[in-house]
Amino acid sequence: MEYGLRKVSSHCSISEMDDYDLSKLLEKPRINIERKRSFDERSLSELSIGLVRGLDNYEPAYWPGGRSGLNSPASSARNSFEPHPMVADAWEALRRSLVFYRGQPVGTIAAYDHASEEVLNYDQVFVRDFVPSALAFLMNGEPDIVKNFLLRTLQLQGWEKKIDRFKLGEGAMPASFKVLHDPVRKTDTLVADFGESAIGRVAPVDSGFWWIILLRAYTKSTGDLTLAETPECQKGMRLILTLCLSEGFDTFPTLLCADGCSMIDRRMGVYGYPIEIQALFFMALRCALALMKHDAEGKEFVERIVKRLHALSYHMRSYFWLDFQQLNDIYRYKTEEYSHTAVNKFNVMPDSIPEWVFEFMPTRGGFFVGNVSPARMDFRWFALGNCIAILSSLATPEQAAAVMDLIEERWEELVGEMPLKICYPAIESHEWRIVTGCDPKNTRWSYHNGGSWPVLLWLLTAACIKTGRPQIARRAIDLAESRLLKDGWPEYYDGKIGRYVGKQARKYQTWSIAGYLVAKMLLEDPSHLGMIALEEDKQMKPVIKRSSSWTC
Numbered sequence: 001m002e003y004g005l006r007k008v009s010s011h012c013s014i015s016e017m018d019d020y021d022l023s024k025l026l027e028k029p030r031i032n033i034e035r036k037r038s039f040d041e042r043s044l045s046e047l048s049i050g051l052v053r054g055l056d057n058y059e060p061a062y063w064p065g066g067r068s069g070l071n072s073p074a075s076s077a078r079n080s081f082e083p084h085p086m087v088a089d090a091w092e093a094l095r096r097s098l099v100f101y102r103g104q105p106v107g108t109i110a111a112y113d114h115a116s117e118e119v120l121n122y123d124q125v126f127v128r129d130f131v132p133s134a135l136a137f138l139m140n141g142e143p144d145i146v147k148n149f150l151l152r153t154l155q156l157q158g159w160e161k162k163i164d165r166f167k168l169g170e171g172a173m174p175a176s177f178k179v180l181h182d183p184v185r186k187t188d189t190l191v192a193d194f195g196e197s198a199i200g201r202v203a204p205v206d207s208g209f210w211w212i213i214l215l216r217a218y219t220k221s222t223g224d225l226t227l228a229e230t231p232e233c234q235k236g237m238r239l240i241l242t243l244c245l246s247e248g249f250d251t252f253p254t255l256l257c258a259d260g261c262s263m264i265d266r267r268m269g270v271y272g273y274p275i276e277i278q279a280l281f282f283m284a285l286r287c288a289l290a291l292m293k294h295d296a297e298g299k300e301f302v303e304r305i306v307k308r309l310h311a312l313s314y315h316m317r318s319y320f321w322l323d324f325q326q327l328n329d330i331y332r333y334k335t336e337e338y339s340h341t342a343v344n345k346f347n348v349m350p351d352s353i354p355e356w357v358f359e360f361m362p363t364r365g366g367f368f369v370g371n372v373s374p375a376r377m378d379f380r381w382f383a384l385g386n387c388i389a390i391l392s393s394l395a396t397p398e399q400a401a402a403v404m405d406l407i408e409e410r411w412e413e414l415v416g417e418m419p420l421k422i423c424y425p426a427i428e429s430h431e432w433r434i435v436t437g438c439d440p441k442n443t444r445w446s447y448h449n450g451g452s453w454p455v456l457l458w459l460l461t462a463a464c465i466k467t468g469r470p471q472i473a474r475r476a477i478d479l480a481e482s483r484l485l486k487d488g489w490p491e492y493y494d495g496k497i498g499r500y501v502g503k504q505a506r507k508y509q510t511w512s513i514a515g516y517l518v519a520k521m522l523l524e525d526p527s528h529l530g531m532i533a534l535e536e537d538k539q540m541k542p543v544i545k546r547s548s549s550w551t552c
């Protein structure tokens with residue numbers, strides 16, 4: 001077969017694909033104000049009990065008039081908003097990336113790069129890559145493709161997933177899928193990759209989280225509650241959650257992961273408790289809480305979610321947070337404390353603090369560090385995790401403001417000439433050899449190792465709007481507009497300030513295109529933020545109570 005992916009295994013025959021009738025679910029959503037209101041009211045009334053109060057009552061606080069607000073940044077943004085010529089090009093390119101299954105659009109291809117001789121798996125629909133495409137379509141009033149995507153991936157979740165002789169968890173969502181067209185038999189077949197074909201056999205832990213987040217975005221944007229309430233979607237959510245809420249030997253509420261389990265899908269020293277996964281985990285839990293029915297099966301999950309959210313937010317806000325004060329405290333840590341009252345709970349050695357952090361840390365600002373586990377703090381700054389922490393309100397309002405302060409204070413390092421650094425700083429020399437296993441694709445300031453990824457622009461813009469700093473987003477978008485189209489929408493840029501098109505960057509990378517469109521639409525109409533942001537839950541506010549020995 002031409003599709004050099006893997007052999008189409010027996011479990012994806014067309015007859016089995018039709019195991020349950022999707023046609024009913026694939027009906028057009030009924031979008032009307034009534035339904036939209038009913039979702040908001042449901043969230044409000046259901047969540048206004050006990051601990052879950054106000055979880056989904058999101059209205060962008062900074063644009064009280066919403067779409068029609070006068071004297072608001074929304075309207076002023078709109079007034080100064082000449083449609084940029086790039087927008088039309090971007091839409092055209094986004095539509096060209098559509099993937100059809102049996103005549104219906106079900107996703108977008110990762111990259112439409114004809115010049116590249118090596119396709120690898122960039123001709124597939126990646127779950128994480130489709131998120132900005134989905135948001136662009138939702139914001140443009142085209143929800144059908146999102147619904148199709150959600151239902152098809154749900155169907156894939158039902159497959160038996162195996163790597164060699166090992167069976168993966170039932171709830172795992174694929175990293176990507178592709179549609180095989182047979183022109184002779186005129187049939188379409190779906191083929192998915194759950195990590196069994198992926199380079200390094202990495203697990204897409206983020207896929208399930210993005211799926212839940214997207215289900216909420218769809219529901220919030222269309223007001224169509226019926227999709228999320230189907231037994232299929234409810235079961236899909238329960239299966240995803242079963243994987244990450246199960247009890248084991250964990251001593252922390254964070255989720256233990258192998259390297260390469262998310263956007264950074266290669267060995268990059270992000271194993272353990274990476275911020276990207278923890279922030280997505282938190283956000284997915286909050287979205288599931290709003291979507292889960294409180295029926296016999298759902299109720300138990302709701303209780304487990306609420307408990308986990310409390311523990312997780314406390315842990316993240318207390319131990320992953322780093323600002324000048326906290327850095328100074330860690331610098332003065334004592335080690336080998338054995339007791340309940342230990343200040344240095346994870347036994348981090350002050351000597352392990354890398355030199356660059358002392359320079360990088362401004363007096364104003366802070367961020368969630370990359371990873372925290374026994375005797376290990378990865379002090380690197382990661383864009384996606386920090387933005388999702390803001391959008392999900394995992395960050396307190398003070399922390400969210402501090403993350404934005406840091407971006408302003410360290411603009412040259414984090415934004416430079418192309419938004420946005422995937423992580424900062426790059427690792428080099430001996431450390432690169434040890435941490436990446438000598439990965440030539442991840443050399444310093446390239447790709448996942450300190451490269452600049454245009455897709456992150458939508459996350460930055462959303463975070464800017466949530467924190468009331470649209471001017472930061474505008475600056476970043478201006479930078480992107482000066483190059484993205486001209487350079488052919490690259491996947492990533494290289495160099496300390498992101499000046500060069502990435503060494504092996506694909507062109508016409510769909511999420512670079514969609515990310516730009518989402519950023520533009522968010523800035524133009526900030527009320528779109530409601531579909532991808534969650535308000536702070538006052539009940540979750542941590543009492544940052546250090547142990548009694550804290551002040552010693």
Ligand code: GLC
Pocket residue numbers: 110111122126128129262263264265
């Ligand atoms: C690369 C990226 C990954 C992305 C994929 C498809 O593997 O690291 O995050 O999903 O390309 O664009």
